[in-house]
Amino acid sequence: MTFYDKLNRIWRKNNSMVCVGLDPDLKLLPDCLKLTEFPLFAFNKRIIDATHDLVCAYKPQAAYYAGQDADDQLKMTLDYLRTHHPEIPLILDAKRGDIGSTARMYAFEAFERYQADAVTLNPYLGTDSLKPFLDYTDRGAVILCRTSNPSSGEVQELGCDGETLFERIAVLARDRWNYNRNVLLVIGATFPQELGKIRRLCPDIPFLVPGIGAQGGDVRKVLENGLTADGFGLVINSSRAIIYADNTENFAAAAREAAAQLRRTINENK
Amino acid sequence: MTFYDKLNRIWRKNNSMVCVGLDPDLKLLPDCLKLTEFPLFAFNKRIIDATHDLVCAYKPQAAYYAGQDADDQLKMTLDYLRTHHPEIPLILDAKRGDIGSTARMYAFEAFERYQADAVTLNPYLGTDSLKPFLDYTDRGAVILCRTSNPSSGEVQELGCDGETLFERIAVLARDRWNYNRNVLLVIGATFPQELGKIRRLCPDIPFLVPGIGAQGGDVRKVLENGLTADGFGLVINSSRAIIYADNTENFAAAAREAAAQLRRTINENK
Secondary structure (H helix, E strand, O other), rough: OOHHHHHHHHHHHOOEEEEEEOOOOOHHOOOHHOOOOOOOHHHHHHHHHHOOOOOEEEEEEHHHHOOOOOHHHHHHHHHHHHOOOOOOEEEEEEOOOOHHHHHHHHHHHHHHHHHOEEEEHHHOOHHHHHHHHHEEEEEOEEEEEEEHHHHHHHOOEEOOOOOOOHHHHHHHHHHHOOOOOOOOEEOOOHHHHHHHHHHHHOOOOOOOOOOOOHHHEEEHHHHHOOOOOOOEEEEEEEEEEHHHOOOOOOOHHHHHHHHHHHHHHHHHOO | OOOHHHHHHHHHHHHOOEEEOOOOHHOOOHHHHHOOOOOOHHHHHHHHHHHHOOOOEEEEEHHHHHOOOEEEHHHHHHHHHHOOOOOOEEEEEEEOOOOOOOOHHHHHHHHOOOOOOOEEEHHHHOOOHHHHOOOHHHHHHEEEEOOOHHHHHHHHOOOOOOOHHHHHHHHHHHHHOOOOEEEEEEEOOOOHHHHHHHHHHHHOOOOEEEOOOHHHHHHHHHHHOOOOOOOOOOEEEEEEHHHOOOOOOHHHHHHHHHHHHHHHHHHHHH
């Protein structure tokens, strides 16, 4: 099954475009988990158990595991998800980008070591840095286009022969990189006008949309600008607003409520 | 001591601008090492023991460890280097680039977990993605500018208001990102003219130069175009041509000879 197929099924099955970011920071976990042997995994497991029927994807952020010497807990999280919820797409947020021989090693990391369904990628190095990922026909390549952070315009909005850089990236993704129909683009919810521009350029490429919640993006504007003709096309990520909705031992129920609320907001405004 | 100070000392002490890339691929290691418990580390240790007086830096490529489930051997390699050769700069080649809160986790990975002296970074996300690294005043931030791979021009040579994107990145690095005097730029040896352009824009920023050897860059042209006024300014990386100079049990002596030869070629053409 292709990554697009997997997304199309889960959007409809769970009637949801909510993606939950699994970015556990040991310092922010509920006290009841801090002393367990694998606290990041224990936290993720509880979040997954509480939200799996409400989401269209999970997106673990690799930095949280790499920075906390917890690669094993990233693996445990992905293994748990794949075993219990094989229908839910797993997007490893790693923003890899390197030359060909090295990119092959990173593709192996994402798709073999962690067996993720998709991985986020940085386009700065061009086609040969993306090809080892694009060539996995049953996995997704989620390419940064217009990111959600405040400084993203500094480089991504540079004018390139009458267009902005991020528009050029979108066109490259559409015309050169999507030869296996497995490309997605990252467009921040914090830039809804730009999201609309990219939707017009790429009417049927799915977008991963970070930046709602803690970063301030507006769900309604995302939907207005980003939906595809069939009323889907978006993987709307929320991390902190869901996983840290409550930091007592009630955190999982609170995460469920926050995810359900986001799904409702999305579905009422579609 | 700042990263610039550390580089300036080792360039002169070892009379060398050679950087050895520690990119061990289990499939390519000499047979005598393949069955040891920590083969990547055992290989690196022998390479380090044989070359440490000939180099100005070591550059382990994170992908080779991440892709082979060997994060522990990356840590062992950096620990060994720091203990036995504290004067040699360690550049973690990880090409990180993410939004602020996540970038802080990656900075922690590079500078605390692995205690690298410097890390390579992708500029596509702009200032807030770089700041958590730049704020470590005693570490180096090695920012991709014009990479050595064949497709690099596809994005990096896009015309931006009369300049190319990579020139804009160089100017941002010089004027906005180097506030702690700890920025380096990555310029591929495969593009010597571009290297000269960037040297004129940034007369005193050190360059990390990959792409000689297996990728075909010419050392003489790199020196003609890239030296700073004091006759240094370059960290010229070679990985495969040194570490795989021989694949028998004689590999370490062969690596030493290849590193010595590269140092001679550089010093005779300065």
